[in-house]
Amino acid sequence: MSTLFSFSPRSPHNAFLPLTRQRLRQRRGGLLVRFSLASLDFLDSDPPLPPAVQTFWKWMTEEGVISSSTCPLKPAYVPEGLGLIARRDIAEDEIILRVPRRLWVNPDTVAASEIGYLCTDLKPWAQVSLFLTRERLRPNSSWRFYIDILPEKTNSTIYWSEEELAELKGTLLLRMTKEMKEYVKSEFLKIEQEIIRPNKELFPSSITLDDFYWAFGMIRSRAFSRLTGQLAMLPLVDFINHSSKITREDNAEEMNGPAGLFSWDLLFCLKSTIPVKEGEQVFIQYGLKKNNADLALYYGFVERNSARDAYTFTFSIPESDPYYGDKVEIAKENDLDETAYFDVFMDRPITQAMLQYLRVAAIQQTDAFLLEPVFKSSIWATVELPDQKLLEVGNLGERLDIAVRVRLGGKLVLQQIQLEFKERQLKLDAFEYYQERRFKELGLVGDIGEIYCQPKDSVPSV
Numbered sequence: 087m088s089t090l091f092s093f094s095p096r097s098p099h100n101a102f103l104p105l106t107r108q109r110l111r112q113r114r115g116g117l118l119v120r121f122s123l124a125s126l127d128f129l130d131s132d133p134p135l136p137p138a139v140q141t142f143w144k145w146m147t148e149e150g151v152i153s154s155s156t157c158p159l160k161p162a163y164v165p166e167g168l169g170l171i172a173r174r175d176i177a178e179d180e181i182i183l184r185v186p187r188r189l190w191v192n193p194d195t196v197a198a199s200e201i202g203y204l205c206t207d208l209k210p211w212a213q214v215s216l217f218l219t220r221e222r223l224r225p226n227s228s229w230r231f232y233i234d235i236l237p238e239k240t241n242s243t244i245y246w247s248e249e250e251l252a253e254l255k256g257t258l259l260l261r262m263t264k265e266m267k268e269y270v271k272s273e274f275l276k277i278e279q280e281i282i283r284p285n286k287e288l289f290p291s292s293i294t295l296d297d298f299y300w301a302f303g304m305i306r307s308r309a310f311s312r313l314t315g316q317l318a319m320l321p322l323v324d325f326i327n328h329s330s331k332i333t334r335e336d337n338a339e340e341m342n343g344p345a346g347l348f349s350w351d352l353l354f355c356l357k358s359t360i361p362v363k364e365g366e367q368v369f370i371q372y373g374l375k376k377n378n379a380d381l382a383l384y385y386g387f388v389e390r391n392s393a394r395d396a397y398t399f400t401f402s403i404p405e406s407d408p409y410y411g412d413k414v415e416i417a418k419e420n421d422l423d424e425t426a427y428f429d430v431f432m433d434r435p436i437t438q439a440m441l442q443y444l445r446v447a448a449i450q451q452t453d454a455f456l457l458e459p460v461f462k463s464s465i466w467a468t469v470e471l472p473d474q475k476l477l478e479v480g481n482l483g484e485r486l487d488i489a490v491r492v493r494l495g496g497k498l499v500l501q502q503i504q505l506e507f508k509e510r511q512l513k514l515d516a517f518e519y520y521q522e523r524r525f526k527e528l529g530l531v532g533d534i535g536e537i538y539c540q541p542k543d544s545v546p547s548v
């Protein structure tokens with residue numbers, strides 16, 4: 087597999103060269119089938135679109151998914167890579183694409199394929215990853231026109247080199263990336279041993295971990311799952327890019343409808359949630375709840391918007407806790423677990439759920455124990471803002487820019503949390519302790535703290 091980014095050990099910042107159009111053209115070579123492109127004049131573009139994209143568009147036309155006369159969209163080079171441009175004005179909530187189920191790549195597609203019977207015990211993402219990896223290596227794959235338009239990689243941190251990942255030191259994004267890669271690797275090793283090696287006739291080309299990472303990255307950055315209920319890669323729909331200007335997520339619906347000349351099928355329908363003028367790019371919202379670390383991990387970009395700056399705290403109730411069972415039970419009753427994750431966003435208060443979880447976890451411990459991890463000097467020693475300066479200097483390249491913004495976002499949020507906890511610490515004396523409240527409820531403690539040996543109501547008055 088060729089690589090998009092070249093590295094020079096003497097110049098670490100070369101690792102972060104931006105993805106230029108020239109590079110984009112190189113990555114999507116692919117097969118140019120001799121379709122007549124006469125009816126697809128609207129695909130003319132400067133610079134010209136890669137042959138693989140033209141072939142793919144033609145394929146979609148032949149499949150009856152788009153009509154060159156009525157399709158409101160065309161593919162084009164945009165700052166986000168490839169994207170969809172309006173060929174005419176588009177109205178709010180107008181359906182702009184309909185992709186029939188027979189063209190979705192999902193666990194049903196895998197089940198119906200030659201390797202389907204081998205994949206029944208795999209998780210949906212692993213099934214589709216193995217399928218995509220295999221189809222990519224098969225010269226005569228019936229999915230060739232789709233696979234040829236998929237990029238070789240994105241800027242998702244799962245594709246970053248060790249040198250690039252080193253820029254994320256101290257961030258949760260680094261841990262999330264490493265854990266995710268470890269998880270994918272362990273699934274791959276199992277699949278390799280139990281499925282690929284014993285079935286060489288079905289897997290004639292060798293499949294590497296990097297091939298599997300590629301497929302996983304494509305799924306993470308392009309698959310849809312909300313509507314179909316199961317993960318699905320949706321050719322054509324997955325040309326759509328994200329914009330922070332889009333504030334609605336209800337961009338799709340499913341319906342039965344015509345799917346080609348003589349067929350009827352379930353259709354995945356993509357809508358534009360805002361009106362778009364002819365010539366403008368059509369966008370969707372990839373997830374309002376995602377923070378910048380999520381965006382970097384899944385899609386390989388971040389937003390320059392402090393509302394996405396977040397720090398994800400991971401809290402656990404230790405098994406050694408004498409009240410472990412009770413506490414986990416309370417957590418589960420509140421849709422949490424022995425380990426819980428809480429995003430804290432810039433300029434937004436800490437959520438009640440996080441404070442409640444912490445209180446439960448700390449019952450019968452001191453408040454200092456509760457807060458200690460947050461104030462640990464090893465964390466705070468790094469909480470100054472040299473990254474702000476780096477951003478001001480600018481011209482960092484795409485990946486270093488992502489790393490610096492995620493680091494800085496996390497640090498700013500940690501600083502905000504430190505202030506918030508300090509303020510709470512000052513007010514601690516005025517707070518009622520859990521035990522105190524419980525004792526009051528039981529009548530063992532009075533309003534001003536007087537202690538009774540028996541419930542107050544049963545204390546005889548003298």
Ligand SMILES: C[S@@+](CC[C@H](N)C(=O)[O-])C[C@H]1O[C@@H](n2cnc3c(N)ncnc32)[C@H](O)[C@@H]1O
Pocket residue numbers: 165166167168169237240241307308324325326327328329384385386387
């Ligand atoms: C569903 S694909 C969209 C099509 C993609 N641009 C392409 O060239 O194939 C998602 C990928 O597009 C890119 N992308 C989408 N929205 C973006 C944005 N707002 N900023 C930067 N990159 C974006 C990222 O590489 C992301 O992983």
